[in-house]
Amino acid sequence: MLRPPQNIRAALLSSGKDQFLAYGFEKASLRTICKNAGLTTGAFYNHFSGKEDLFSSLVEPMIHGFRKMYQEVISQELADLTTGVENELTSITYAISHKDEFRLLFECSKGTKFEGFKEYLIQEVFYPSYQEVFDRYAGRHVDPALVQIILHMKFEEYMELIYGGYTMNEVKKLITQLTVFSEAGFHRLLEDINKEN
């Protein structure tokens, strides 16, 4: 009653985040979300148009932010291919500071319109540029299956960096090391492939 309206919205977002993370979108109980935020289910609908609206409100700002950031990163990457580590760091930093929202999006979104977001991101956003980079470096068309798998591994690397609970310094060091790992593996693989034929 005496709380300013912003706090209510914030309380609902926070409570919703908790429940969605704990139970997933479908199993999370709106009643519980409301109770934890200190209001009735009826009151909820003065702030959000429904359960999915609450979920979207948690996740969409992050998606827009990520999109914006990613576009800058990718355009830099195309201009200067040596900026890899730095750009990765930018992306990871963003993701870490939106850790929860990423998890919502990737692991708790079943039943929402974001359900397939992870695969969408991998296939539509990352894969095309990945395949292109591989092809360019190899000087030939690289087996898409191989690219797919390595891309998924890369994605998993990011996941671990994001959710591993590392400090920024640790992340920086790990990325450097993992870049060494990936690039060495990558070059050796291409050599082998080219030898084959």
Next chain:
Amino acid sequence: MLRPPQNIRAALLSSGKDQFLAYGFEKASLRTICKNAGLTTGAFYNHFSGKEDLFSSLVEPMIHGFRKMYQEVISQELADLTTGVENELTSITYAISHKDEFRLLFECSKGTKFEGFKEYLIQEVFYPSYQEVFDRYAGRHVDPALVQIILHMKFEEYMELIYGGYTMNEVKKLITQLTVFSEAGFHRLLEDINKEN
């Protein structure tokens, strides 16, 4: 009614697998599972003690089989470090032939006692030997964070091999290539690490 009891159990297992894969453990409807298996919900309880029992029955035989197989593989591996690719192939082959059960375990088990199985497998089963192998190769204690991440990437590699829909021949070729990738990366990484200090 006239079906031998085995068929009923099999029908329930099959119908349950379908629903659990499609909707996850919690959201899958026991009613639907029973209807698709051609019996009533009441009859179900003559064959299984409940929803989770059905799930366990789908997943536990595979776990035991996998455990048994993995122990043979790992003891071979420790005896002869050159058997890597072959052993991986054995594991993957097993996993591919139990694709559905793996997916149940890893992606559809929320709400059951198997909920944390994937992390359990990684941390309790794979990680110790992984860290040991890394340490042995490096001749020093490798940063566990690094091992964790690379292990997760490896695990993701397996996932893709299992779920990518590849033929056995494709899998064999991919494993060979990915082994080249991983090992080259791994060696280069260790070199770098050793240089550092």
Next chain:
Amino acid sequence: MLRPPQNIRAALLSSGKDQFLAYGFEKASLRTICKNAGLTTGAFYNHFSGKEDLFSSLVEPMIHGFRKMYQEVISQELADLTTGVENELTSITYAISHKDEFRLLFECSKGTKFEGFKEYLIQEVFYPSYQEVFDRYAGRHVDPALVQIILHMKFEEYMELIYGGYTMNEVKKLITQLTVFSEAGFHRLLEDINKEN
């Protein structure tokens, strides 16, 4: 905010009419009525004391107007029995120009105090004079059941004239024809009845 209060009231009445006509009194949503009128539900209560008050305000002025008009018509009718068609036309004209309000009253008033208005009108207002006219013409007491049915048919005739979407000229012509129909039927019926006994 800057609108003169009359406009707000008018907007609410108009929006309410729309919703009541579309969904009936009970199913119409006050929220929607207010939203369409451009204000909040809270503000609504500064103009009307509640949902039913809004409904009454739509319907009562018409009822009073109709009562007044009908009294003039009926007193003329009793003075001069030949004015039939003209008087019918007066009534119908009034009804057509308050078409929506009539519909509200007859078809959308469930849940309000006007719920039984149609039957009230027929039984309390029309029936007594109808029975009297029949009795007078017949020179004897006509079976009330017969009068009831013919009265209801007459009422339905009016409904169709009102809601049929006819021009005034068409209405005039139709009334003339229908009067022929009714009166011929009526006289023949009375002849038969009198022959019986």
Next chain:
Amino acid sequence: MLRPPQNIRAALLSSGKDQFLAYGFEKASLRTICKNAGLTTGAFYNHFSGKEDLFSSLVEPMIHGFRKMYQEVISQELADLTTGVENELTSITYAISHKDEFRLLFECSKGTKFEGFKEYLIQEVFYPSYQEVFDRYAGRHVDPALVQIILHMKFEEYMELIYGGYTMNEVKKLITQLTVFSEAGFHRLLEDINKEN
């Protein structure tokens, strides 16, 4: 518990009929219907698939019965034009013995797939043959507006016969009288129309 299942279904149908008649389909409360039938709302869904299924089960058998009866009546009518009164009596008798279901269909079906049934019946089933009979008798095309209105009046006549609470003997007598009324009116009207031109 001890009631045979038929009684439960019957109890739900009866309780549903009461509530639908009293409040209309949308406003009737399933909870109340169930309570009055002596079971919980959960149990309800073992007997009907939902609220509308209950409504349909009340109304559809009557519709099919009516359709069947009406087809016999109309084919007789076309074979022998003098059977009018008898056939009307057959129809009305059927309707009276399904009085409640007719009222459900005509007055309480808003929100169901039967919502427009009354107008459908009038326009699609009755109107075409009505217009044809008028045209045939008149020897020319009669103004559809006139036919519409008289048809609606006829329909209202039936409604009153059905809902007036008359005995079968009274109905028989009233139909005879009303047929005199209608036919006399009809013939006189046609004469007038033909004179006009």
Next chain:
DNA sequence: AATGAATGAGGGTTCATTCAT
């Protein structure tokens, strides 16, 4: 006058499980 957050009860429906038959 107007806002909009809050109430609290009610809506139809689904659920895993139980149990008399």
Next chain:
DNA sequence: TATGAATGAACCCTCATTCAT
């Protein structure tokens, strides 16, 4: 073993109205 009716709580959501601001 099988049936299917019953339970009772939970689900998300909508409602007319109130009231502090």
